Amino acid sequence: MPAPRHLDPRLLRAFLAVAEELHFTRAAARLYVAQQALSRDVRRLERELGAELLVRTTRQVTLTGDGERLVPLARRALQAQDDLLGAFGQARPLLVDLNFPDQPTARRVLYRARELAPDLELMARYESGLAGAAGEMVAGRLDVSFGRFAGLDPALRSRLEHRLVRYEPMAVVLPEDHRLAALAEVPLAELAGETVYAGAGNPRTTEWTDLAHRLFECRGIRIAAPAPLAVGDEEFRRIMAKLRNPILAVVGFPAMPGTVLRPLVDPVPLSPVSLVWRKGLVHPGFDALRQAADEIAARERWLSRPTDGWVPAIDEDTIGAHT
Incomplete structure (x- = not known):
């Protein structure tokens, strides 16, 4: 079958989403389309190219040899379209x-x-x-x-x-009645014996918890156990007020009721x-x-x-x- 003279970029985006996710449901969610519509676009692309691109079973989706060959070509074609639209002020968000x-x-x-x-x-x-x-x-x-x-x-x-x-200077959020709240700056040594919240257990902030581990190591500062995963500022503040642990933060961290923000020093993390x-x-x-x-x-x-x-x-x- 000869290659089509015109190819709808939407079909390439549909194929590329499935190729990267290897899962139709996730790919459909990524593109904000119905799974049925996504499957239809992929099948249409296969018909127009005259090649099987994906092998579908009830358990998995895999790329065929032609599918693997198409992935870099599709990426380049879609990037070229984005570049063209961007040059004329029509770039996607x-x-x-x-x-x-x-x-x-x-x-x-x-x-x-x-x-x-x-x-x-x-x-x-x-x-x-x-x-x-x-x-x-x-x-x-x-x-x-x-x-x-x-x-x-x-x-x-x-x-x-x-x-x-x-390089963002780090700080600690303390309850207003905490023993260190009266200090203008908190030396790290003063946190020895404290248990500080640093996002432990949150899979979206593991880089921050890792930073806390490296900072607190050999300084006698413990990282607080995982707290209930709060969604939204209001819920986070409510959980933190209930637990009353100091919170590892940065100097520009937004104010929280009933707390004070103090820069950390000696050294400045x-x-x-x-x-x-x-x-x-x-x-x-x-x-x-x-x-x-x-x-x-x-x-x-x-x-x-x-x-x-x-x-x-x-x-x-x-x-x-x-x-």
Whole structure:
């Protein structure tokens, strides 16, 4: 059968989603279409190309040889379409994860990028942590996120790119009546014997819990046991108020009723925040996002480190290898 002279890009997107997910239900959810419609588009693509692309059983979906051959070709074709539309101001929305609504670094970068590219749509998402966002980026459901790149699983890191944008000084959130609440700054040594909440048990924030482990190691500070997974700011604050554990945070962490935020010192622990994106991403909104990050970082010296700043060795190595 001769190759079709015209091919609907929607069919390629349908095939690529299934090829990457190897699961029709997940692929349909990713594209916001009915599974029946997705199956119909894949079958139509197979008819038009005159090739079987997928082997479907009741238990699994696998790629045929022709399917494997089509994957890189489909990616290039769809990227070319995105580039063309972007050049004429018709780019699809760029999906940008901010972790949580008041994340100080990510929010400022996004807002500045919107100022630089007012005709583009940069849509905010909230995955709560980079570990949660990383899987979404690899799957193509999200474009960009922020967070500690070195804390990701190496298999995920290999499929992503990053650029360090800030060393964010860390802090601790304390109940107003805590023994350390009267201090303007809290030396790390003063937390010895305390049990501090650092997101343990939350699969979306494993990079943050790992950072806490490295910071607290050999300092006599315990990480609090997993708490009920709270969805939304109100529920998080309610759970934290009930447990009354100090909370590991950053200096720009939003205020919580009945608590105080105190910077950590001696040494000053730093959370390395990177702009993270999936490999091969091309989008005019992404260009604006990188420009915004570089602009703010230079103006406010986000990449300057205090003389007693602390960063884990693994982060030093990862930052040196990727920047």
